[in-house]
Amino acid sequence: MxxxxxxxxxxxxxxxxxxxxxxxxxxxxxxxxxAPKGLIPARGQVSGEERIALFKAQVESSLATVTEVSSPADVPQSVASFLRDHNLPATLRMGADLRLKAMPWGETSLEISHGPSAGKDLNAVSHAYGGVAETGSLVMISGPENPSTLNFLPDNHIIVVSAKDIAGDYEAVWSKVRFTFGKGSMPRTVNWITGPSRSGDIEQTLLLGAHGPRRVHVVIVRD
Amino acid sequence: MSVHSTSPQFKENAARALSDTQLQRALGNVKQGFIDKRRKAVENLPEFEALRDSARDIKNHTLRHLDLYLEAYEAKVKASGGQVHFARDAEEARAIVLSLCREANARTVTKGKSMIAEEIGINEHLEANGVTPIETDLGEYIIQLRHELPSHIIAPAVHLNASQVEQDFRRVHKDLDPNRDLSQPVQLLTEARTVLRERFLAADVGITGANFLVAETGTSVIVTNEGNGDLTQILPKTHIVLASIEKVVPTLEDVSQILRVLARSATGQEMSVYTTFSTGPRRSSDADGPENYHVVLIDNGRSAMLGTSFEEMLRCIRCGACMNHCPIYHAVGGHAYGWVYPGPMGAVLTPSLIGVDQAGHLPNASTFCGRCESVCPVRIPLPKLMRHWRDREFEHHLSPATFRSGLAFWGFFAKRPALYRLVTRAAMASLGWAGRSKGRFNWLPLAKGWTKSRDFPAPQGETFQARWKRERGNNA
Structure with a gap:
């Protein structure tokens, strides 16, 4: 047998x-x-401004930083000033995401390159599939638009998320994934990211930047 | 059995641990850190206790239908282009992994943190066959350099201090400047990051564990804080997932329920930094990701636990809360337990996996304070299960002769109530009289082992039964 x-x-x-x-x-x-939902905590069951506020507070408590812009066209300037404020080089790696592509990167002095990371990139930008207000988590989906390596190899990871894609809880994101990919099917990788990489393995001291990004910066687009 | 066990020497191990000053200093971090962080996270989520019930129920439901969910999971993995391999025991699992590594012409293999990988002893096997395994979780990397087993299931190097890690890095990272400053933990982390980054990029195969497998979608889930598990699985051409059969849960919603109690119980985080859901190999349009995706499903004793009182142990989600709250673990650390799984969960699981004749001391290494059960996110009745092992140990005549004759002696009196009352009344009266001045004894005949390190409180001169009778009489 x-x-x-x-x-x-x-x-x-x-x-x-x-x-x-x-x-x-x-x-x-x-x-x-x-796929019964089980118990969903009340915390995330808020909408509108309250949900965005909760998401921002949770992102910050995960030790990531967060900012808001009023339209997609404002993203490049916001990203450029984030890099400048942290004395980071004006380079940026991104995938083929159409929403990112449509943004006016030419208005900045950023040197843009495209494709997955081979480990040499300091800065990357990805567009999130969604966010979860309950814990300030970003939901990333693999593919040529936003290659998974960009989530992990660069030192500084900037994640753009549309305000309308911020859900209250994980279950709402799974409903959307089922709608996009079909019931029972999944993209190759779904990454939930809640803050920058960290380790407590040496004397239980929290240190940021273990193997993944040392900084995670979230840009919420209000549109 | 796979990894060599020193569980039969628990008493010697524990005695050594108690006098190890480095270890005792490091264990202080467990007591202070984990307990406070968990408590705060729990206070922040009013639904936490109800979510524990939900997590328990999901696991129970899955275990009662385990064959069906495994079949459903397998079909989904295949449909997404992955392959599933079944292994009855550690030996079969090692052989499968080695042949997959050979298929990939692997020279080096990166590894995410995985307890089942420790259990089957995969590193030694790969090494013996010319494949170099590289642990990438910082704690696992450190203990690999030291040729040790993890001493904690989520904090493998919790038994070490930074100065010991510094010595290991200087010993192993010989090509780096010998005069470099490594006095701060962050410098150690940065060095490990740099050294391991090269290893990630060069590896031919990546091996991870799985916190969960999802039957609905054929997905494997890993939960990490460092991101090492993700670099392990997206960079090499081949990704191998090692998982024991009880890791499967029905749906994405079920995983989400359990995730809400996992990180809070483990590190006190609301959510770990990276929760990754992987389904099959890279798709045709993908720009990155593994080209081959294999899952090795390992039984190694689990199917025999189903239908017994130890089935409840299969709910365990490996958060480590039980050991973080255990006074025995705080005192002796994880290595004293002598095998892969320490603390209360190890005291229950280890005898199931390597035999109570090997690990009989572990379920006895308990104060039965019940803290482990009170914090377990899936409500495993750990003290009850430890008691079951004690019963079995007794039934199989594995307990020492003095212990057995002591119990028989007590049993003789317990079966004769009149005689029992007479003897205990006399004993309590005389002990109470003898200890009346100090209220305690620092020496007692037949109890030197107890009084060597602490005083024995003197009885008040009356038996419990007598007092019960008197007080009930007063209240009636």
Whole structure:
């Protein structure tokens, strides 16, 4: 018997089932189909300005920084001044995201390059799929638009998120993912990012910039 | 069994740990840090206790339908272009991983932090076969340099002080300036970041664990703070996920429920920095990501725990809260437990995995204070399960002769109530009289082991039964 069949039959023997019980199978299938939500904390169940305010407060408590701009056209200037304020080089790596592409980067002196990171880039910008106000988390989706390597290799990661894409809770984001990709299907990688990389492995002292970005800066676009 | 166990020598290990001043200093960090941070995170979320119930129920439901969810998970992984391999035990798992590494012509393998990887002893096996494994979690990297096992399931190097890490870095990173300043923890972190960055970029295979597997979508989930797990899995051509079979949960909503109690219980964060959901290899349009995606599903004793009282242990999500709150762990640290899993969860799980004859001391290393159960995010009744192991140990005649004859002696009196009352009344009266001046004893016959390090409080001269009878009489 293969290891697979052996393991499954051991599980069934321990549970005292055959695996062919109709009701039991239906219960599991129904749970996979319905995906019941469970308990959602009240904290994130706010809307409008209150939700944006909660998101910002949570982003800051995760030790990331956050700013707001009133339109996509204002993003490049905001990013340029963030880099300048931190004495960072005026370079920026990004993927093929159309929303980022449409922004007037030419109005800044930033040197823009495109594609995934091979580990040499200091600064990168990505466009988030969404945000979660409950914990100030950013939701990133892999693909040529926003390659996953940009989330982890550069020292400074700037994440642009539309105010309208900020959800109250994770469950709302999963509903949207199902709508975009189809029930039961997922993009290759979904990254939830809550603050800059850190480690407490040396004497339980919190240190930022372990292997991923030392700084995470969030730009909320009000449009 | 895989990794060599020193659990049978728990008593010697513990005695050594108690007199290890470096260790005792480092353990101070556990007591101070983790407990406060968890408490604050819990206070910040009114629904926390209800979420613990929800997490427990999800895990229970999954375990009762484990065969079905594993089949559903497997089908989804295949549909997304990944491959699933089943391993009955550690040996099979090691063989699968090695053959996947050979398929990839791997020279170096980066590794994210994974307890199941420790359990199956994958590093030694790869090394013995010419493949170099490189731990990338800072704590795991440090203990790999020291050829040690993790002493904590989420803070593997918690038993060390910064000065010890500095010595290890100077010993191993020989090509760096010997006069460099490494006096600050941040300098150690920066050095590890620089050294490991090269390793990430050069690795042929990346091995991670999984905090969860999602049956609905065929997704593996890792939760980290450093980002090392992500660099491990997106940079090399091949990503291998190692997961024990009980890691599966039905849906994305179920994962989200459990994530709300995981980080809060572990580090006191509202959410860990990186929660990553991976489904299959890179897609045709992708610019990065692994070209091959393999999952090794490992049983190694779990299926036999189902349907027994130890099934509840399979709910464990490896947060470490039980050890962070354990007075025994605080006193002796993780290595004394002698195998992969320390603390209360280790005291219950280790006998299941390597046998109670090997690990019988562990469920006895408990004050039964109950703090572990009171903080467990999936409400595992750890003290009850430790008691089950004690029962089994007794039934199998594994407990020492003095312990057994002592119990038999007590049993003789306990079965004869009149005699029991007579003897205890006489004993309490005489002990109470003997200890009346100081109220305690610093020496007692037959109890030298106890009185060597602390005083024994003197009884007040009356038995509990007598007092109960008297007070009830007064209240009636």
């Amino acid at each position: 293969s290891a697979r069949d052996d393991i499954l039959s051991n599980i069934r023997r321990s549970l005292g089932v055959t695996g062919r019980e109709t009701i039991r199978t239906q219960i599991a299938e129904e749970r996979l189909e319905r």
